[in-house]
Amino acid sequence: MQVPAPFEYERATSVDHAIALMERLGDEARVVAGGHSLIPMMKLRLAMPEYLIDINDLVDELQYIRFTDTEVRIGALTRHQQLLESDELAAVFPIFRDAEKVIADPVVRNRGTLGGSLCQADPSEDLSAVCDALEASCVIRNTSGERVVEMHDFHRGPYETAVADGEMLTEVRIPIKPNSSSAYHKVERRAGDWAVASAGAAVTMDGDVIADGRVGLCAVGPNLTNVQPISDALRGQAPSEELYARVGEIAAANASPQTDTRGTAAYKTHLAKELAVRSLRVAVARATGQA
Amino acid sequence: MEISMNLNGEDITAEAEPRTLLVHFLRDNLGLTGTHWGCDTSNCGTCVVWVDEEPVKSCTHLAAMASGHRVKTVEGLETAEGLDPVQEGFIQCHGLQCGYCTPGMMMTARALLDKNPDPSEEVIREAISGQICRCTGYSTIIRSIQWAASKERETAVTLEGSPA
Numbered sequence: 001m002q003v004p005a006p007f008e009y010e011r012a013t014s015v016d017h018a019i020a021l022m023e024r025l026g027d028e029a030r031v032v033a034g035g036h037s038l039i040p041m042m043k044l045r046l047a048m049p050e051y052l053i054d055i056n057d058l059v060d061e062l063q064y065i066r067f068t069d070t071e072v073r074i075g076a077l078t079r080h081q082q083l084l085e086s087d088e089l090a091a092v093f094p095i096f097r098d099a100e101k102v103i104a105d106p107v108v109r110n111r112g113t114l115g116g117s118l119c120q121a122d123p124s125e126d127l128s129a130v131c132d133a134l135e136a137s138c139v140i141r142n143t144s145g146e147r148v149v150e151m152h153d154f155h156r157g158p159y160e161t162a163v164a165d166g167e168m169l170t171e172v173r174i175p176i177k178p179n180s181s182s183a184y185h186k187v188e189r190r191a192g193d194w195a196v197a198s199a200g201a202a203v204t205m206d207g208d209v210i211a212d213g214r215v216g217l218c219a220v221g222p223n224l225t226n227v228q229p230i231s232d233a234l235r236g237q238a239p240s241e242e243l244y245a246r247v248g249e250i251a252a253a254n255a256s257p258q259t260d261t262r263g264t265a266a267y268k269t270h271l272a273k274e275l276a277v278r279s280l281r282v283a284v285a286r287a288t289g290q291a
Numbered sequence: 292m293e294i295s296m297n298l299n300g301e302d303i304t305a306e307a308e309p310r311t312l313l314v315h316f317l318r319d320n321l322g323l324t325g326t327h328w329g330c331d332t333s334n335c336g337t338c339v340v341w342v343d344e345e346p347v348k349s350c351t352h353l354a355a356m357a358s359g360h361r362v363k364t365v366e367g368l369e370t371a372e373g374l375d376p377v378q379e380g381f382i383q384c385h386g387l388q389c390g391y392c393t394p395g396m397m398m399t400a401r402a403l404l405d406k407n408p409d410p411s412e413e414v415i416r417e418a419i420s421g422q423i424c425r426c427t428g429y430s431t432i433i434r435s436i437q438w439a440a441s442k443e444r445e446t447a448v449t450l451e452g453s454p455a
Binding site: 001002003004005006007008009032035036039040042043052054056104105106107108110111191192 | 292308309310311312315331332333334336339345346347348351352353355356399417418420421422
């Protein structure tokens with residue numbers, strides 16, 4: 001029987017309350033939302049917090065998808081299922097629905113949250129690549145106020161983020177750009193499994209050329225949620241199969257997967273290449289009204 | 292700590308450690324062994340119960356987190372009028388062989404039909420994609436859910452058509 005080590009449980013009544021508790025308790029405290037990353041880690045003693053602060057009651061403060069003319073703001077406690085079902089979100093950022101369809105399974109999606117996924121910072125986790133492709137930024141709050149951290153600064157490495165002790169991720173902001181679209185492709189062994197490999201792409205068109213493009217990879221190595229050399233190769237180029245093939249080669253060259261039960265390193269490298277091409281192709285087709 | 296919840300329509304209170312998982316709280320503290328304990332890793336789905344009408348995997352949900360909420364287990368499916376149509380469907384269409392996955396399958400199926408009374412086979416397959424049946428009886432499970440759906444639709448039509 002797998003059961004977490006003993007801890008004290010406290011239910012936060014507001015974000016301020018949660019942050020005050022964390023500031024007081026320091027690195028002995030962890031926030032729990034959906035719990036579908038943290039509780040398994042606690043069962044395995046990979047995480048042994050002395051205090052667990054349950055933020056699931058903070059729906060009014062932390063669960064929303066709000067649109068302005070220039071950006072979308074998503075509360076950290078927004079569940080995968082809500083991200084999947086939002087037609088408005090899918091219309092602006094189709095990459096979200098692409099990814100959410102293949103994250104875990106429907107029952108797990110009822111619990112898991114955007115904030116939890118990003119804070120877990122697992123290199124196999126899909127939403128990090130999604131948010132990085134979209135150039136999202138993260139709002140982090142502590143007792144003295146809030147700061148906004150770009151997605152590429154948010155992730156410090158596997159399982160490490162910019163969120164310090166006594167702080168909490170509260171919101172993700174994603175800029176809405178005209179003439180843009182996005183896509184996500186993943187290969188998994190069965191429903192609900194982690195990716196063997198996956199890739200997300202977002203592009204902004206300027207007439208017939210790609211003004212800006214970003215491609216990120218999952219499960220094929222650390223710190224690949226945006227592959228900068230791909231962005232460099234895309235800038236100012238007209239979309240073509242030759243360009244996509246070049247991007248695929250860059251993706252493969254940057255991947256550093258390990259052979260494990262999900263596949264060999266060679267197979268995962270092949271997937272990194274192929275999925276980068278496919279996600280980019282679909283993102284461009286969507287941005288140019290061809291899909 | 293003291294954990295209180297509305298369980299299958301009844302208010303209950305029991306003592307448990309904060310680290311107690313909901314599945315163990317239901318089975319060991321309350322003796323409701325209808326909810327099964329399976330993989331312990333939120334993969335197999337046999338432990339699915341509802342928290343506030345939403346199916347969740349109770350092996351990855353603390354009992355403490357369910358305190359103050361409505362919880363429904365497989366024991367809560369049957370009503371004074373008899374078995375839930377989903378339960379009847381599993382009997383009629385042989386939706387179980389060993390029965391291990393059955394409670395989770397039925398709770399997920401009930402939640403699906405409450406949201407969507409006429410799901411396609413594809414929608415049913417997606418809905419139960421977080422549940423594992425190692426007898427691999429998926430086809431009969433899908434037929435069982437379809438049986439329940441059509442029975443409920445028939446009943447709904449009869450009720451609508453019946454004289455006031």
